Structure formats: structure tokens, C-alpha cells
Amino acid sequence: DAKTTQPTSMDCAEGRAANLPCNHSTISGNEYVYWYRQIHSQGPQYIIHGLKNNETNEMASLIITEDRKSSTLILPHATLRDTAVYYCIVRPSGTTTSGTYKYIFGTGTRLKVLA
Amino acid sequence: NAGVTQTPKFQVLKTGQSMTLQCAQDMNHNSMYWYRQDPGMGLRLIYYSASEGTTDKGEVPNGYNVSRLNKREFSLRLESAAPSQTSVYFCASSPQGGTEAFFGQGTRLTVV
Numbered sequence: 397d398a399k400t401t402q403p404t405s406m407d408c409a410e411g412r413a414a415n416l417p418c419n420h421s422t423i424s425g426n427e428y429v430y431w432y433r434q435i436h437s438q439g440p441q442y443i444i445h446g447l448k449n450n451e452t453n454e455m456a457s458l459i460i461t462e463d464r465k466s467s468t469l470i471l472p473h474a475t476l477r478d479t480a481v482y483y484c485i486v487r488p489s490g491t492t493t494s495g496t497y498k499y500i501f502g503t504g505t506r507l508k509v510l511a
Numbered sequence: 512n513a514g515v516t517q518t519p520k521f522q523v524l525k526t527g528q529s530m531t532l533q534c535a536q537d538m539n540h541n542s543m544y545w546y547r548q549d550p551g552m553g554l555r556l557i558y559y560s561a562s563e564g565t566t567d568k569g570e571v572p573n574g575y576n577v578s579r580l581n582k583r584e585f586s587l588r589l590e591s592a593a594p595s596q597t598s599v600y601f602c603a604s605s606p607q608g609g610t611e612a613f614f615g616q617g618t619r620l621t622v623v
Contacts, residue, residue, distance in 0.1 A: 439614030496561035
């Protein structure tokens with residue numbers, strides 16, 4: 397499984413875009429990039445995922461470089477409620493031998509949105 | 512539709528005691544997972560299950576057993592609790608095709 401590297405922490409001003417980078421230089425062609433976040437001590441919450449193309453949903457945008465070795469999660473207008481730990485995960489497109497997918501989390505980026 | 516429900520929410524055990532953490536999902540998902548999260552750390556996968564009757568070891572399975580009782584329920588058992596197992600335990604489930612995993616709110620376990 398490809399590993400990911402993220403900065404330990406970041407700050408962002410409220411109302412500004414938050415750009416969270418993730419390095420996954422060992423990613424293979426059939427592996428997806430997933431982003432989750434964990435607010436305070438709650439269970440992680442899915443944000444977005446992508447394979448090659450950039451993706452956007454109501455929560456965020458995901459920009460994947462052409463060589464797929466890194467990606468950036470963009471929260472376009474960060475609010476105080478976006479303060480959380482953000483996890484970048486690389487997940488194979490194929491299942492395990494038992495027929496499921498494994499989600500392996502790293503240590504994430506602690507984003508603090510400042511008023 | 513409650514999603515993923517974990518019980519209990521909090522538990523204190525003495526070293527050597529046993530207990531079972533319960534997890535149930537009502538989304539008809541095939542896959543279920545157990546993670547632990549130590550203070551200030553990321554989540555680590557303990558066990559996972561692709562379907563009823565199948566379970567696989569994750570990153571940190573030692574000291575734990577699991578049971579996939581049916582499609583809805585996936586339990587985690589500590590046979591002889593140790594202080595090193597003090598952690599927050601999260602259960603998750605994901606559907607066939609695995610577009611995303613849904614997490615419960617966690618069980619905060621302290622072993623003294």
C-alpha cells in the first residue's frame with residue numbers, strides 16, 4: 397500500500413481557502429486518493445476521493461498532479477467548523493483477497509481555522 | 512437510519528478483565544472495520560471483515576478477537592485487557608464497491 401506524507405499542522409484564516417497538501421510519491425496506477433477529516437474526537441468523515449482527474453463536491457476540491465505523486469485538498473472558504481485533522485489516504489482500486497477495501501490512515505494534518 | 516452505532520461509549524476496565532465492544536450498522540454494508548486511535552495519533556486498523564463469516568487481520572491485531580455475527584454486527588473482544596489497549600475504538604462500514612467508509616462515534620476505553 398502506498399504511504400502518504402502530510403504536514404503535521406497548518407493554520408488558515410477564516411473565509412480564506414485552505415490548501416492541504418499530501419505527498420504520495422509511491423502511488424500506483426490503480427490506487428485512489430481519499431480524504432477524510434476528524435473533528436475533535438468524533439469518527440472520521442469522508443470528504444472526497446479521486447483517481448486521476450480533479451474532483452469537486454459540495455465540501456471541497458481535490459487537485460491531483462499529472463504524475464499523481466501528490467495532491468491538494470482545497471476548502472474554498474474555510475470556517476471555524478472546518479478546524480479538524482485531515483487525513484489523506486491511498487486506497488487500491490482492487491479489493492483484498494477476501495473481497496473488501498482497506499483504508500489505512502496516517503497521522504494527518506491538524507488544520508486550525510483562525511477567526 | 513442510525514448509520515454505525517457503537518456500544519458502549521465509555522468503559523473502564525481493570526487489567527486482565529475481558530469485554531466485548533459492539534458495533535452495528537443499518538446501511539446494509541458488506542464491509543466492516545475496527546480501528547483504534549491513541550491520543551494524538553492517527554487511526555490504526557485492527558481487523559476488518561468483507562462479509563458475514565469472514566475476518567482479516569489489519570495493522571495491529573494482537574490482543575484482539577473479532578466476530579462478524581451477521582451482516583449488521585461486528586464485535587471486537589479483548590480477552591485480557593492491558594493498559595496498552597487504552598484507546599478510542601472506532602467501528603466503520605462501507606458498501607459493495609467501497610466508495611467511502613462510514614464511522615461510528617467511538618468507544619473510549621481506559622484500562623487501569
